[in-house]
Amino acid sequence: MQYFEHKIPGIDGSTATFVGYCLDNSEEIDPDRRRPSVLVIPGGGYEMTSDREAEPIAMQFLAAGFNAFVLRYSVKPSVFPVALLEAAEAVRRMRAHAAEWHVDGDRIAVIGFSAGGHLAANLATSVSDDVLAAHGYDPDAVRPNALMLAYPVITSGPLAHRGSFDALLGEKKDDQEALDAVSIEKHIDAKTPPVFVWHTLPDGCVPCENTLMLIDACKKAGVSIEAHLFPEGGHGLALGNAETAWQGVNGIEPCVQAWPKLAIDWMRRTFAK
Numbered sequence: 001m002q003y004f005e006h007k008i009p010g011i012d013g014s015t016a017t018f019v020g021y022c023l024d025n026s027e028e029i030d031p032d033r034r035r036p037s038v039l040v041i042p043g044g045g046y047e048m049t050s051d052r053e054a055e056p057i058a059m060q061f062l063a064a065g066f067n068a069f070v071l072r073y074s075v076k077p078s079v080f081p082v083a084l085l086e087a088a089e090a091v092r093r094m095r096a097h098a099a100e101w102h103v104d105g106d107r108i109a110v111i112g113f114s115a116g117g118h119l120a121a122n123l124a125t126s127v128s129d130d131v132l133a134a135h136g137y138d139p140d141a142v143r144p145n146a147l148m149l150a151y152p153v154i155t156s157g158p159l160a161h162r163g164s165f166d167a168l169l170g171e172k173k174d175d176q177e178a179l180d181a182v183s184i185e186k187h188i189d190a191k192t193p194p195v196f197v198w199h200t201l202p203d204g205c206v207p208c209e210n211t212l213m214l215i216d217a218c219k220k221a222g223v224s225i226e227a228h229l230f231p232e233g234g235h236g237l238a239l240g241n242a243e244t245a246w247q248g249v250n251g252i253e254p255c256v257q258a259w260p261k262l263a264i265d266w267m268r269r270t271f272a273k
Helices: 055-063 082-096 115-124 129-134 162-172 176-181 209-221 259-272
Strands: 002-009 015-022 035-041 067-072 103-113 146-150 195-200 225-230
Touching: 002 082, 015 055, 015 082, 035 055, 035 082, 035 115, 035 259, 055 067, 055 103, 055 259, 067 082, 082 103, 082 115, 082 129, 103 115, 103 259, 115 146, 115 162, 146 259, 162 176, 195 209, 195 259, 209 225, 225 259
Parallel strands: 035 067, 035 103, 103 146, 146 195, 195 225
Antiparallel strands: 002 015, 015 067
């Protein structure tokens, strides 16, 4: 397995960390094999990046035969679009180094958690195409081929996780035009790749209505979406098991533990088309 860690400079002087776990190819089977790959974007309210939603998630996809990458993006006091540009650069590098890292550039998924889900969706949809283009990126060239979300921050409206948008927008946190520009449900269109999403109905931090809005927007735009709503559990569960529990017991929720297999099965079906 290849392992690497790259630094991605932010436009405000901050630095993101981009880590890769790339499976080696078998000379016996196919030395030129290129694999579907996943970019993991942890959450943290745009104020930190959660350890529980980083490497433990990457290892699930690596074990299933996918290359896995993790982006530790810039957070507060960095503001929009710093993290977005770092995510774009991560995907650009995945495609630019496709041969070296055994990446299939046409089968790249991003998976984002909570505020990281907002960042992943921001990159995957056309909401920020103009911003990306203004900073020298071809939006279509850095758009992933599939989008996976876990208890994502979607709307900046009344059911928003306000802290995420306050940290993301900084001095523009009360600017309605700026808020609308990053409210994902307003910008789902034909360019949005297939979506997989899960949420818990009792989530008291990021209301599950965020995901319901996403489902509705995808349905109206004709975007394929698979959604799983679990009846128990709070926010930030990651894998929902002992591996990603905090203080030993918090965050263990049996009903959500099925989601990695559901996501991996969905990814295989999506990329088989």
